[in-house]
Amino acid sequence: MSSSALEPAAPDLVCQMDNVQGMVDAFSAVRWKRHQDAVIELSEHGVVLIVEETSCLQAKVYLQRELFIRYEYHAEGRPRFGVSLGLFVDCLNTFSAPGRSSIIEIRYPGPDMQLLIKSVDSLDACIYAEIRTRIPDTISWDYNFEPAGSSPLSFTVKSAALKEAIDDLEWPGSSIKISLQPAPPCVTFKGEGHGDLQIDFMYYANTDLLIAFQCDHQISYRYKYKFLQAATSNLPSSVIRDNRGSKLTMGRGGMLKVQHLVSVARPSTSHPHVDSAGYQQPSRIAYIEFFVKPEVNEDAANDS
Structure with missing residues (x-):
């Protein structure tokens, strides 16, 4: 058996971002209650986070790949996974220091389908976190937005x-x-x-x-x-x-x-x-x- 056959498959996504607080701000904007689940969708174009409430309210955060200082995408299609939005935001907050630009690396999936986050800009210490993910429920309503007519309102x-x-x-x-x-x-x-x-x-x-x-x-x-x-x-x-x-x-x-x-x-x-x-x-x-x-x-x- 060749050595390459023993190598683990490349993760769907490896990316790095140099402004953790900006990501925290963006995700916090769609956090309207304490316990809230989110679906994260990955693609070659970037990351989309989706949250929903009682089939009447839906929010999406778009992080285009240009926002990342590194973006390596290896998946086919657009993988989705579910996370606790509150846990994700609180976890990101631990990587953000006031007045300091922090660089983090995000990988998905880990060995047990976790979302892996670690700091990469310090020689003295490394913060590392694993967030358990879940198979997402189907988005229950069609959020495709159609114009009301030929003229925008x-x-x-x-x-x-x-x-x-x-x-x-x-x-x-x-x-x-x-x-x-x-x-x-x-x-x-x-x-x-x-x-x-x-x-x-x-x-x-x-x-x-x-x-x-x-x-x-x-x-x-x-x-x-x-x-x-x-x-x-x-x-x-x-x-x-x-x-x-x-x-x-x-x-x-x-x-x-x-x-x-x-x-x-x-x-x-x-x-x-x-x-x-x-x-x-x-x-x-x-x-x-x-x-x-x-x-x-x-x-x-x-x-x-």
Whole structure:
């Protein structure tokens, strides 16, 4: 028997990342309850983490392969495995030191199908962790997002303003109706319950808050408050600090897509990272998407 026959098969993925805190921020943004399972999907293009709640809310974190300083992919197809999201985030946190750029290596699978993580940037010590994985349940609903028509129904609002508006809408104790109207261009969030609260974002009146708007007909849908809150409650402080915008799009049937951008750039130091081509790498971004099903179709006739 040849020696090569005795060698273990190469893992599906070996990758390294130089900003653990950025990964923690991105995954924490979709952690809306204490005990939460996640599905991780691997591909040659990068890593996607998926979480779901009662077939009405789904979130995805995209870490494109360009975010990693090393990305070796050997699998066929797109392997998936399940993990505890809380355990995964807490584990990554142990590799992140404030004010310091840590480099970690992630391998999957280990000998017993574990997710293996270790630090690789210290000569003095090595932190090593194994996370047990499971066979994932089937994703229970189709999260493919379809446009509502030929013209997009979308708006982009400053993330801090969006989070503040949804936080304020908690006290009416009801579902939230989101309405878009083209003339005058306006987005309205309205809660009617123990009290009434309406928040308007006028496009031309305050383009510092509502920074983009596309709508050619009036439309409105209601969404459960807890699902809208989950889409904004754990935005990383870096998103607020960087004054980023969040994009909301209404798709066919009132499916709401909420998109955030989280920086996973290496923290700036006195010696910024310069790649082999001799130039400094640009800021790197993780893409986060939430898909929220409507509670009540308020205006189905206008969504044809």
